[in-house]
Amino acid sequence: MTIATVARHAQVSRQTVSNVINAPQLVRPETRQRVQDAIVALGYRANQAARQMRTGRSRLIAVRIEPTRDGINGTVLDRFLHGLTETAEASGYRVMLYTAPDVDREIAAYGDLLSAYELDGFVITGTDHGDPRTAWLAEREIPFVTFGRPWDHPHAHSWVDVDGAAGTAEATAHLVTAGHHRTGFIGWPAGSGVGDDRRAGWRRALLDAGMDPDGLDVQTEDGIAEGARAARELLGRPVPPSALVCASDSLALGALQTLRSAGTAVPVIGFDDTPVAAAVGLSSVSQPLGDAAARCVDLLTDLLDGPHRDPRQVLLRPALVLRHPA
Amino acid sequence: MTIATVARHAQVSRQTVSNVINAPQLVRPETRQRVQDAIVALGYRANQAARQMRTGRSRLIAVRIEPTRDGINGTVLDRFLHGLTETAEASGYRVMLYTAPDVDREIAAYGDLLSAYELDGFVITGTDHGDPRTAWLAEREIPFVTFGRPWDHPHAHSWVDVDGAAGTAEATAHLVTAGHHRTGFIGWPAGSGVGDDRRAGWRRALLDAGMDPDGLDVQTEDGIAEGARAARELLGRPVPPSALVCASDSLALGALQTLRSAGTAVPVIGFDDTPVAAAVGLSSVSQPLGDAAARCVDLLTDLLDGPHRDPRQVLLRPALVLRHPA
DNA sequence: TTGTAAGCGTTATCAA
């Protein structure tokens, strides 16, 4: 069934049907109604390929599905993808998936996706300092939104992010209020935007409370074993922390194991609120992933359809989820 | 850049370029080489929309991204999706995502996807007895593969599944070999294909070992709290089990909590090998999700491109992953 | 307000 079928059914020309769909104000209400009735009666849906050929727009946005990393923090993507798909559908877009083992091949994939499918835009996750992907896209003026800030140039393009510092600050403040005078932090090595941000939140909260953060934190790669080791190191210090905030649930989980076997009653708060945290009763900072995904689509469709195509930025607040270890 | 650009560059007609791409055997090797060189030199990629308009094929397959359920077992989808995207890319297909809050609206989405985007096929996850979705698709002769068996009619269509019974049987046999004379089972209420299958494996393994499964199992909805409750019930029986196999990691995790607080040394084996299991050191039955996804794509592309379009079935064996609780 | 004509990039048909 084509636009011609509808035209015949509604006794108008093909063009009038197209106008009803794309510029209804041009068509007399009476005719418009007749055409719309025909569309409904026949269950007509415009063929995207034909439309795309004419307009050069595919109404497709691309997202990378990453190879699952350690599995704990990897589950974040799931919820994000679902939110993205849902919001995109509501805005008349569809989500296409792609994978790439590394940044170079991801950029190569952009070329493919763009020339073969004429993708309208990209949602890029997990950006870091001086990301070559965003540079490539920006250079070619291809619309994109990142989930994660461009740490170097905060206003370079549209992005959505979660305020990690606010999250760790809230977690730290919670522990301080609960009476802990020495709240430590287990985070990643300096240099990653996300990691530095989360550490900064902890630090700021302590300073705000008039406490000294020095000697209360450790830097380590992500992982359960690493978290356990870091916690052991902190506990072995002359004046050990009485509470812990961690940059990820993996680290927190490791810390929890160390603390449990040491029999110490040191509360731990993780980050990301993964299913693992929920399962073991670990308090954690929860990212509003559904919201973040929705805002990504909003910003992208703004770039694509909006009247003002200036980049915009959205910073969302995470929520502290308190639990009691089982 | 279009096929015409390439044609000019290689000094041939548009049609010859098309032939080089779609039916190379028709073109003299010398000409073919010249055209291929031009394609590479220009970085030409065929426009899918135009090709689709002509052929009626989009080289797009659709997969539903489900709203994350309890989060623990929900992570299964992540790995599956990644495998799917990767294998699809290798076969020249792309994966398009869609969501639907319920079965009716999922079927409505099929109509949309098919008429607007002319999707070539679907990968349907989580089928159950008398699934209306597969009936709808089969009726219209739309190619699809399910991940999960059609329990009513094993040969109705192409599917890939993981042998859940083999998994629980292996877990059970492992415990029996370790000397457990009373291995219990916590599973879901009878009626779901997957749940019944997993229970059957446990049962068969006990019978094979000459043991009596009666009175050693519980039926409960999925969840951590439910697993904990079920384990309490089993432990309270006159002759309690000395080891447990569970239909999911959620149930196993709950059982583990009960057993820990009871101070009983009863080993537990879960199902799905979720990140949670890895994190808490829970032994679990692991589904080969990457393989399963790859086989789904294989079966679907067989249906789409293959010479023989008969439905095929693939049953994969899961693997028992043994761990020691931390 | 409605209709006609052209063209988007590709492939299938058929003639050279």
Next chain:
DNA sequence: TTGATAACGCTTACAA
């Protein structure tokens, strides 16, 4: 073996 022509379904420009 190669090339010209038409057609896929749609939208834009323009004419009626």
